[in-house]
Amino acid sequence: MCNGAVICAHFGDSRADTAAKATLARLHPDRTIEQLNIDRLGTGGGGIHCVTQQQPVP
Template sequence: MDVTRLQGPDYDRIRSTHPDFLASYANYYLCNDVVICAHFGDSRADAAAKAAPTRLYPDRAVEQLNIDRLGTGGGGIHCVTQQQPLPGSARKGRHHLGSCRRGRVPAASP
């Protein structure tokens, strides 16, 4: 197993000043041909955080998003991109992905 270290941002350089804010670059989401990760306003750390998945996933585009509202609640991108069952489908075993729906992630087949 290979382990890649991701340095977190400097909390004195990020946009949020909320005392409970969680700024983690490790909380990212793989979405078919894209890696979705965070940026927090620390330009040096944000650039390094984009470089890591670019190197680790060379066949995927890397998109960084402002997730300040998620971080204020202690969460991140991966936290809010979990699969959600379709209403009434739990007994049938069918699920869909609750995020990244812009044509990149197909719904699970029945």
């Protein structure tokens, strides 16, 4: 969840993706639901959480 939105994965299964988005919209009616295709992240072993972490200043 971030700045008025919920970011979640989009896997290309239209039925499941639609159901997931509807559930998140019901649970978070005040937020925009954004689904992202994370195929490239998944092949590298990561996910949305992995690539959105803060980076410390060296």
